[in-house]
Amino acid sequence: MKKILFLLPILIFASEIKEIKYKGLIHISPVSANAIINITPNSKYDINKIDKSIKKLYKTGYFKTIKVDYTNGVLTYIFEEKPTIALIELENISEDLKKILKEENLLPKKGSILEKEKIKKLKQFIKQYYLAKGYFNTVTQIDTIPLNNNRIKLIISVKKGKQVIIRNVNFYGAKLPKSELTDVIENRPKTLLSILPFTNSGKLNLFKLPKDQQQLQDFYYNLGYLDAKVSPPFANTNLDSYFADIDYKIYEGKRYILKKIKIDYPKNIKVKLPELNLKPNKYFNVSALRKDIQNISHAFMDEGYAYVKVLPDIKKEGKYATLTYKVIPGEIVYINNVIIKGNNKTLDRVVRRNIYLAPGDKYSYSDYIDSINALKRKGYYDKVEIKQEKVSKNKVNLIVTAKDGLSGTLRAGISYGSYTKLGFNFSISEKNVFGSGQSLTASLDASSVSRTYKLTLFNPRIFDSKYSFTASIFNQTFQGISYTSKQKGGYIGFGKMLNRYTSANLTYGYISTKLSDYNTTEYIKPKSIKSYITLGVSYNNTDDYFFPTKGIKANASIEYAGIGGDEKYIKNIAKLKYFYPLLDKTYNTYAVLKYRILAGAIKENGYLPINEKFYLGGASTVRGFNWYSIAPKDSSGNLIGGKYEFVTGPEISTPLSLKNRVWLTGFIDYGAVGENKLNITRSSYGFQIDWITPMGPLSFIWAWPIKSQKGDDLQRFEFSLGASF
Secondary structure (H helix, E strand, C coil): CCEEEEECCCCCCCCECCEEEEECCCCCCHHHHHHHHCCCCCCECCHHHHHHHHHHHHHCCCEEEEEEEEECCEEEEEEEECCEEEEEEEECCCHHHHHHHHHCCCCCCCCCECCHHHHHHHHHHHHHHHHHCCEECCEEEEEEEECCCCEEEEEEEEECCEECEEEEEEEECCCCCHHHHHHHCCCCCCCHHHHCCCCCCCECCHHHHHHHHHHHHHHHHHCCCCCCEECCCEEEEECCCCEEEEEEEEECCCCCEEEEEEEECCCCCCCCCCCCCCCCCCECCHHHHHHHHHHHHHHHHCCCCCCCEEEEEEEEECCEEEEEEEEECCCCCEEEEEEEECCCCCCHHHHHCCCCCCCCCECCHHHHHHHHHHHHCCCCEEEEEEEEEEEECCEEEEEEEEEECCCEEEEEEEEEECCCEEEEEEEEEECCHHHCCCEEEEEEEEECCEEEEEEEEEECCHHHCCEEEEEEEEEEEEECCCCEEEEEEEEEEEEEECCCCEEEEEEEEEEEEEEECCCCCCCCCCEEEEEEEEEEEEEECCCCCCCCCCEEEEEEEEEEECCCCCECEEEEEEEEEEEEEEECCCCCEEEEEEEEEEEEEEEECCECCHHHCECECCCCCCCCECCCCECCECCCCCECCECEEEEEEEEEEEEEECCCCEEEEEEEEEEEEECCCCCEEEEEEEEEEEEEECCEEEEEEEEEEEECCCCCCECCEEEEECCCC
16 A cells, blocks of 8 residues: 655645755656656645656555655655565476566566556466466465665566366267267366377367367368358366366357359459369368369469458258359559568568568569478478568558577587498588578588598579579598598589469589499499589478478489590489478368479489499488398499489478477388399388477488398488478
């Protein structure tokens, strides 16, 4: 309670204030106090003004009591300030919660005044934090210990509550099987499998109950029950035993079949309509309806109608329903301005060159999405977002947020094989040098059989043009089973963007090779020079750099060695990676199907060295077999490589945690290699966990052979930092 005391004479006749004094003032200066009270010397004494000044001083939050004394023309404010927090101790508070409290600015700070309102907010936040995690009756205790000089020690301790276990979920009025309805919601009864990670825990989460209701409602709509109604859930919770029963009341109604579907729009508009997910003579599905509305909207948005509205009109008759999508296109919209935000490091022009919409352009949804994906593919933005800001009925601003992320990457990998023993690779790369979009990489790969030093520079857009430049120098030593090679050299190349997905490049390289410790005489010269050119074409329309969910990555190259030098051959390599999202009943991506193909062929025109031939094995070809361990052999059993290679295999990935960017992948690998034909084949299966860490993508690979032979160099487990599919 505020204590306002006036030590004033009872009878005061329009006295004049000659002087103003302050006693007990610590946290604010007299000058600041003068500005707050708005009373000056030589002004008339006014009890109302003094009352207002006291209220203003209280609003600063520093004072416990304020007294005012007026004697002989001197107005004196006497303060008792609230205690200052000198020390803070946190007990039983996790590091995650500490971090959140600091980010939300909820923790009191040393040197600040103890504020009851802030303490109240702190307690409420901690209670809600643990309630969201399923802990009930969490208690936050705030203790104050007096110190000298009006200071206190603040002790904040948390006694975490208990989690409520769901015993049963009841669906009153439902005719559908209870098991099907239970699978839809997240608050489910505890089972024997609840102890396993990534499964239903059986613990009550109040914050997910509204979502459960909506999931049940959509489940019925997806099955054609257009009249279905699901009541809000009632959680009967016993906080003595910490068990809960959840009850729903459900009215199912009729199940409707769609008899007719049409799209009603102005016929003067030329638009390519999408194929509809909803089909006649099929049960109604609300998720398909939403997807169709979205796709129809996008079709009109590609023609410039950015504010198009698509309204579904459903008419029921008996057990049938007719559906009309009524399209209100509005006006054609143009881009007014493109505003770049969030890029503290990356230059605006580097961001802007990946935006396919410019001021004055007609709006296009496809260009809008392609711009987002192009920025995501760069790999050095932590957040990419393009918001649309309406300027007028036919103009829009694009607000591009390209928040700079981790562009400098430290990558390391460790592996172990029966041949290579302990392997280690290390690289430092900067994908966005000085915010220019250029990349510079210095790498070291070392194991008991190899060592490589490499420095590479890549500029994807010379002077913001469609031309690129790359240059690299390297020094490599590799101890194969049949030989040891030492190489020094480099290359320089130029490329051009043919369109937003396709680019071509031409590269010239020069390499000096020394071979030693060889046990074969095939494809061997002690010293050789390779002078070559490579023509390549690449295509990439995927939607993300690390974890694409849709699109294609493809490239093909022809390498011609024989522009002078000793080595003479033509090497052809083609690669394809395909990503296809798998959608659930609500058309959300729950997994990604991947498929890859790698094919290579070499035509010998003279000298073809053993180290330029094809070898399979390892994470990039056939997992479960050691790197470069699958290849043709000579009569003495020495690996000599092949002139033909083929690798393929499907994968399926599902997110374990989208927030933390962790994916689980199951795979099957098949590889074939040979001298004159693909006669050496191996295959494997396994699973892989990929995690995008602050240091780059981290992969754990477990693989087992499907087809192998005695003497194969198997590698059941591999760990790498920086690998990707």
